[in-house]
Amino acid sequence: MDFMDCDVLVMGGGVAGVAAAVAAARTHAKTMLVESKTFVGGNGTTGLCLHNFTTKNGKQVVYGLAQEVVDRLVAMGGAVGHVPFKGFVNTVTPVDGELFRIACTQLLDEAGVIVLYGTNVVGTQVDNGFITGVQVAVKNSLRTIRAKMYVDASGDADVAVSAGARYRKGNEKNGKMQPISMLLRAYGTDNIKIVDTLSSVEPAMASKSGVPHKIPVYFNGTFGKWNNIIREQGIFPNDDHKVFFNTVWPNQLNVNTSAVMGIDGTDPLALSRATVQLTQQVYKIAEFLKQYVPGFENAYFIPAVFAGVRETRSIQGIYEISDDDVKSGKKFSDTIGEVCFPVDIHNPDTGQAEFHPIGADGAFDIPFRSLIPSNLENVVMAGRCISASSFAYGATRNMAPCLVTGESAGVAAAMSSSKGICIPELDVKELQATLRERRVYLGE
Numbered sequence: 001m002d003f004m005d006c007d008v009l010v011m012g013g014g015v016a017g018v019a020a021a022v023a024a025a026r027t028h029a030k031t032m033l034v035e036s037k038t039f040v041g042g043n044g045t046t047g048l049c050l051h052n053f054t055t056k057n058g059k060q061v062v063y064g065l066a067q068e069v070v071d072r073l074v075a076m077g078g079a080v081g082h083v084p085f086k087g088f089v090n091t092v093t094p095v096d097g098e099l100f101r102i103a104c105t106q107l108l109d110e111a112g113v114i115v116l117y118g119t120n121v122v123g124t125q126v127d128n129g130f131i132t133g134v135q136v137a138v139k140n141s142l143r144t145i146r147a148k149m150y151v152d153a154s155g156d157a158d159v160a161v162s163a164g165a166r167y168r169k170g171n172e173k174n175g176k177m178q179p180i181s182m183l184l185r186a187y188g189t190d191n192i193k194i195v196d197t198l199s200s201v202e203p204a205m206a207s208k209s210g211v212p213h214k215i216p217v218y219f220n221g222t223f224g225k226w227n228n229i230i231r232e233q234g235i236f237p238n239d240d241h242k243v244f245f246n247t248v249w250p251n252q253l254n255v256n257t258s259a260v261m262g263i264d265g266t267d268p269l270a271l272s273r274a275t276v277q278l279t280q281q282v283y284k285i286a287e288f289l290k291q292y293v294p295g296f297e298n299a300y301f302i303p304a305v306f307a308g309v310r311e312t313r314s315i316q317g318i319y320e321i322s323d324d325d326v327k328s329g330k331k332f333s334d335t336i337g338e339v340c341f342p343v344d345i346h347n348p349d350t351g352q353a354e355f356h357p358i359g360a361d362g363a364f365d366i367p368f369r370s371l372i373p374s375n376l377e378n379v380v381m382a383g384r385c386i387s388a389s390s391f392a393y394g395a396t397r398n399m400a401p402c403l404v405t406g407e408s409a410g411v412a413a414a415m416s417s418s419k420g421i422c423i424p425e426l427d428v429k430e431l432q433a434t435l436r437e438r439r440v441y442l443g444e
């Protein structure tokens with residue numbers, strides 16, 4: 001065995017990959033995680049809310065490792081729990097991005113996962129539907145890592161697609177993909193003043209130890225008051241541009257408003273171009289906020305270190321989660337967890353967000369079959385590249401579902417590895433029993 005060989009190889013260390021690797025290692029598999037960036041935690045490190053743990057009726061339906069991450073962050077001062085919100089969701093779960101990264105790093109290390117940073121998966125070796133090795137580019141060389149089971153948490157389904165999985169890229173009608181954005185962090189803000197000036201909703205308010213009063217942790221609004229300036233300065237082409245704010249601090253805010261349209265996040269040149277445009281766009285936004293929006297006058301701004309990709313590929317699984325499954329709050333006998341965040345689609349032409357509620361009790365199940373590529377035997381998907389229609393993808397791509405699919409994929413891969421069976425042959429009841437032992441919520 002090469003020192004890099006393992007039982008379970010997880011590719012991609014975003015929120016889904018972290019959950020998958022921790023879960024696999026805790027299921028006694030020798031687990032390796034490869035991540036092309038120099039840190040783990042993906043989009044969670046930009047300080048967004050982990051959407052979402054409770055349904056529109058206020059019932060919590062996401063537990064397991066996802067809840068463990070929140071509990072750990074609360075203890076570290078990097079989260080304030082599930083905070084009531086009177087908007088498009090019943091609660092929000094904001095986190096501090098840097099503490100999220102630290103918590104992910106700790107969890108992986110404690111579980112015994114071998115993490116290989118700065119490593120890109122560039123190809124696969126496949127034999128009759130079985131991946132026999134994954135080619136990775138490490139510093140100065142190409143290496144092959146061999147595992148019994150593979151978890152594709154690359155967001156873009158790089159591994160499954162390279163191995164021959166069928167997939168869709170972008171919207172099923174026109175191939176368009178949701179915009180790419182870069183988060184902007186502002187330090188030294190007066191958040192109460194910003195809420196008063198800009199929020200179009202009642203903010204989610206949370207208590208934080210060491211802070212004598214409740215603080216606004218999530219709110220949103222538009223730049224409608226400043227349409228002329230926004231247009232004159234060429235920041236956005238549209239009026240009333242939406243802006244979302246998250247924080248767990250009284251004097252810091254993560255600003256989510258930038259957007260570049262028409263970018264294929266799997267195209268390295270296009271993504272690099274978008275990174276240049278977004279870095280310039282968030283600089284302009286920062287200058288605008290400082291000059292015109294009360295509460296930002298003394299702020300210091302730092303752009304996120306990467307451009308966030310919302311949508312690329314979705315593999316064709318044994319089952320694809322459909323529009324109707326979302327609209328009817330469908331339950332499945334092979335469920336591995338629930339999704340309760342509404343469908344959140346950022347319009348590929350305007351960049352503006354639209355929300356569509358989940359039907360019935362406000363949650364739909366994720367069937368295990370939607371994690372399994374229809375034509376591969378030893379790879380399981382986790383995170384935003386599972387099998388879902390474009391509409392359903394608007395819900396499954398969010399971070400709580402990504403943590404849920406990550407945990408299940410990791411457990412499934414470890415179980416299949418120790419039993420020496422293919423992923424599609426795994427006894428779902430046994431998988432569900434193990435998930436329940438780990439406090440994963442699978443319905444009543």
Ligand SMILES: Cc1cc2nc3c(=O)[nH]c(=O)nc-3n(C[C@H](O)[C@H](O)[C@H](O)COP(=O)(O)OP(=O)(O)OC[C@H]3O[C@@H](n4cnc5c(N)ncnc54)[C@H](O)[C@@H]3O)c2cc1C
Nearest residue numbers: 012014015016036042043051121155308309383384397399
């Ligand atoms: C701007 C923006 C705002 C968002 N807002 C929210 C929000 O408020 N709340 C919410 O819950 N969700 C939000 N989302 C959605 C959510 O953050 C993502 O869909 C989710 O984090 C995806 O997680 P993932 O682990 O599946 O994929 P990713 O985060 O895309 O992670 C994939 C990881 O794999 C690595 N990787 C990719 N290819 C390779 C390769 N070939 N080799 C090695 N490594 C590779 C990447 O570097 C990355 O770290 C937002 C997304 C964006 C872009």
